[in-house]
Amino acid sequence: MRVMDLRRTRSLLGALLSFGAAACHGTDGPASPCEDADCAVPGLTRAFEQGTPSSQTQPRADFGGLKVRRASGRTFALETTRDAEGRDTRRLTVAASDGTRLWRFDAEAGDHLSDFTVHPSGEVTLGVERTGATADAYDLVRLSAEGQVLSRRPLPTPATVPGEDLGGTLPAPAFRMKSPWVHALTDGWLRTEARGEDVAVAFLSLVAIPEGGPATQELASGLMTLQWMDGRYTEQWTRVVDGRHSTQPAAWAYDEFRWREAALRPLLAVDADGRLVVGRTWNSSRCLASSRTFNDFTSVHCRSGDDVTTPMDTERQPFAVTTFTPVGTRIGTHVFVPARAAEFVVFDMAVRDGEVALAGTVVTEGPDGTIAWYPSAPDAQDRMTPYDGYLGVLSLDSGALRFEHRVDTGRADHFSALRWTAAGWAAVGASGWDRWYGGMSISRGAGALLALASHDGQTVRTRKAGPEGQGRHFHLLGVDADGDSLVAVGLAEAPMTHSGDEGHPEAMTFGGLTVELR
Numbered sequence: 416m417r418v419m420d421l422r423r424t425r426s427l428l429g430a431l432l433s434f435g436a437a438a439c440h441g442t443d444g445p446a447s448p449c450e451d452a453d454c455a456v457p458g459l460t461r462a463f464e465q466g467t468p469s470s471q472t473q474p475r476a477d478f479g480g481l482k483v484r485r486a487s488g489r490t491f492a493l494e495t496t497r498d499a500e501g502r503d504t505r506r507l508t509v510a511a512s513d514g515t516r517l518w519r520f521d522a523e524a525g526d527h528l529s530d531f532t533v534h535p536s537g538e539v540t541l542g543v544e545r546t547g548a549t550a551d552a553y554d555l556v557r558l559s560a561e562g563q564v565l566s567r568r569p570l571p572t573p574a575t576v577p578g579e580d581l582g583g584t585l586p587a588p589a590f591r592m593k594s595p596w597v598h599a600l601t602d603g604w605l606r607t608e609a610r611g612e613d614v615a616v617a618f619l620s621l622v623a624i625p626e627g628g629p630a631t632q633e634l635a636s637g638l639m640t641l642q643w644m645d646g647r648y649t650e651q652w653t654r655v656v657d658g659r660h661s662t663q664p665a666a667w668a669y670d671e672f673r674w675r676e677a678a679l680r681p682l683l684a685v686d687a688d689g690r691l692v693v694g695r696t697w698n699s700s701r702c703l704a705s706s707r708t709f710n711d712f713t714s715v716h717c718r719s720g721d722d723v724t725t726p727m728d729t730e731r732q733p734f735a736v737t738t739f740t741p742v743g744t745r746i747g748t749h750v751f752v753p754a755r756a757a758e759f760v761v762f763d764m765a766v767r768d769g770e771v772a773l774a775g776t777v778v779t780e781g782p783d784g785t786i787a788w789y790p791s792a793p794d795a796q797d798r799m800t801p802y803d804g805y806l807g808v809l810s811l812d813s814g815a816l817r818f819e820h821r822v823d824t825g826r827a828d829h830f831s832a833l834r835w836t837a838a839g840w841a842a843v844g845a846s847g848w849d850r851w852y853g854g855m856s857i858s859r860g861a862g863a864l865l866a867l868a869s870h871d872g873q874t875v876r877t878r879k880a881g882p883e884g885q886g887r888h889f890h891l892l893g894v895d896a897d898g899d900s901l902v903a904v905g906l907a908e909a910p911m912t913h914s915g916d917e918g919h920p921e922a923m924t925f926g927g928l929t930v931e932l933r
Contacts, residue, residue: 458899459838460876462932463867468880470863472889472907473927478506480904480927481602482832482893486533488512492893492904493531495599499921503599507531507541509562518562529603532614536560540614542605543567544594552593553605553618555641555648566647570605570616573639573653580655582708589635589655590620601676606683608691614648615640617683617693622659633659635704636681638693638739652743656681656693658704662726671857671888671911672829672845674729677760677775684766689741692771692811694764697735697750700726711748722750729855734761736771738811749814753807755780758800762844765835769811774842776829777805777821789826791849791858799849799858804828806842806868806875818872824879828864832903836896839869843903843930845890847883856912860884863891863905863930880930887911889928900933 473479478494485491490510497503505528507520520541522528529542537560545552553570572588581589594604604619615638622633636656641648662679670676682694695701702717717723722733733752739745751773752759758778765772778800780786788798804822809815822828830844845861861884868875882889891905907928915922 459836459841459867459896459901460869462899462901463865463876463878466932468865468878468930468932470881470931471929472882475908475926476924477926479906479909479925480893480929481600482530483895483902483904484531484533485895485897485902487537489517489537490902491531491533491539493528494904494927497599497920497924499924501920501923507539507558520556520558520562527597527603529605530607532607532609534609534612536612538565538612540607540609542603542607542616544597544603544605546597548593550591550593550624555607555614555616557643557648568647570618570639571641571648571650573637573650575650575652576637576655580658580708582658584659584704584707585635585655586623588623589658590618590637591623592618593621594619595621595632595634595679598670600670600673602673602680604680606681608683608685610640610685610689612643613641613651614643615683615685615691617656617681619679619681633661634679635659636693636695638683638691640691640743654739654743654745655708656737657695657701658708660700660704660726662696662698662700671861671909672831672890673762673892674760674855677762678729678732682764684764684771686766686811687768690746690766690811691739691741692736692764692766693739694734694736694761694771694773696724696732696761697722698724698726698728698732701735705748709745709748722752730758730760731756732760734759734773734775736764736809736811736814749809749811751807751809751814751816753777753779753805753819755782757786758802759805760829761805762829762831763833763842765833765840766811767835770817771809771811772833772835772840773805773807773809774830774833774840774844775805776802776844778802779821786852788852798852800827800852802827802829802850804830804842804844804846804864804866806830806833806840806866808872820868820872820875822864822866822875822877824864824877826859827861830864830866831890831892831905832894834895838896839867841894841896841901842866842868843891843894843905845884845888846879848888858911858913860886860911861888861890863889863903863928865891865901865903865930865932878932880932881928882907887914891928891930900931903930904928905930
């Protein structure tokens with residue numbers, strides 16, 4: 416008897432059921448009946464229902480997009496490129512609503528542009544790491560709305576860390592303010608988020624070198640808020656998020672979808688009430704550091720809990736969020752992993768009204784603990800890993816899950832970026848790729864995936880855009896929405912696991928992908 420493709424069967428059944436329940440097309444789950452035959456609904460929802468995604472690609476080796484923001488009719492994008500010799504560089508570009516380039520900020524030699532945020536005034540704060548520095552390597556660059564450099568200064572050495580945050584395990588100062596490593600696709604370990612015209616910064620740093628002692632590769636993460644006054648940033652307060660720990664990147668070399676980065680990087684968001692939220696992958700090393708310093712987990716739980724993984728785990732990564740008040744009081748940490756998740760990775764988060772939304776990917780075990788592997792082609796005997804794009808919303812106060820949704824478009828799916836909009840959460844990523852069940856090797860390229868989840872969690876609309884992958888990847892890494900339109904950026908003709916190696920860096924180049932939906 417031929418083995419049935421359970422994953423495709425599940426997709427077909429879901430499509431048939433939702434067709435009968437939904438009056439509008441393009442939804443994943445039940446939808447409310449439309450008021451007229453045109454299925455007219457407002458804003459971004461209408462764009463997903465009736466709009467046609469447009470895509471534009473740039474050839475290899477041109478700039479691809481990592482992050483995008485829209486503000487005051489302008490589009491801000493952090494971009495990266497890697498040439499045939501393996502050299503990479505970055506820039507921040509700003510364009511008008513008609514696409515006209517207004518200005519750009521190019522990385523200088525030795526600079527890694529890590530992240531940026533846009534302030535209400537239209538000014539920009541850019542986080543930069545000077546890769547040649549061994550300590551105090553983080554800079555904050557303030558740019559005017561016209562692109563002029565207003566200030567460039569090192570992120571201050573933290574001077575306000577409470578003694579209890581050091582917990583007897585961290586030296587003072589607690590941070591070398593230096594990242595462990597960076598590469599062409601890494602967002603970086605310095606995250607920025609506007610607080611009006613001020614800024615919050617989350618960072619992952621090597622631990623400070625004890626006087627007279629050797630350098631250590633152990634890490635610690637922190638959160639700092641800074642006030643913008645008289646042309647410079649001044650530290651307001653700093654807290655340790657996770658003390659001394661030994662989280663390391665994945666051992667495997669290729670990083671199509673940034674799994675390697677997800678194990679380490681901090682994510683940062685600011686709620687409307689001023690609360691600050693730091694998210695990151697949770698593992699036994701970080702849990703033990705939190706247990707020693709803040710007593711919020713027992714050491715037994717950190718070594719054996721179902722919501723804790725090993726520091727080197729690349730495929731099942733529980734996610735933790737720690738919340739702080741606007742003045743730096745630590746509220747607490749919640750850890751989350753979906754039920755029956757054989758694999759789980761969060762790539763982005765967004766915060767709004769006391770809730771945190773997560774975007775990533777999940778492999779779900781059946782009730783009997785089995786996984787519904789699927790073949791790469793009809794009658795093939797191989798087994799592919801059934802990844803679903805994951806969307807979930809948790810309470811910041813209790814950590815309780817309000818809603819989750821697994822997006823299955825027929826082959827592997829994941830979401831890389833998330834924005835909370837007036838219409839719900841907009842998420843983008845990749846779909847249509849195959850990964851062999853025995854490892855991280857990918858045998859089929861991805862195409863771009865868009866999704867819009869309603870606030871109540873009842874409806875998730877999905878759209879595909881741009882070229883299909885096949886032998887290379889086309890996928891999205893950043894998204895933002897403005898009114899009734901969406902813009903997303905990513906990579907075109909990006910490499911897959913076996914498309915290049917150290918001896919052929921030209922095979923590891925990529926181009927740019929921009930998708931708009933209105």
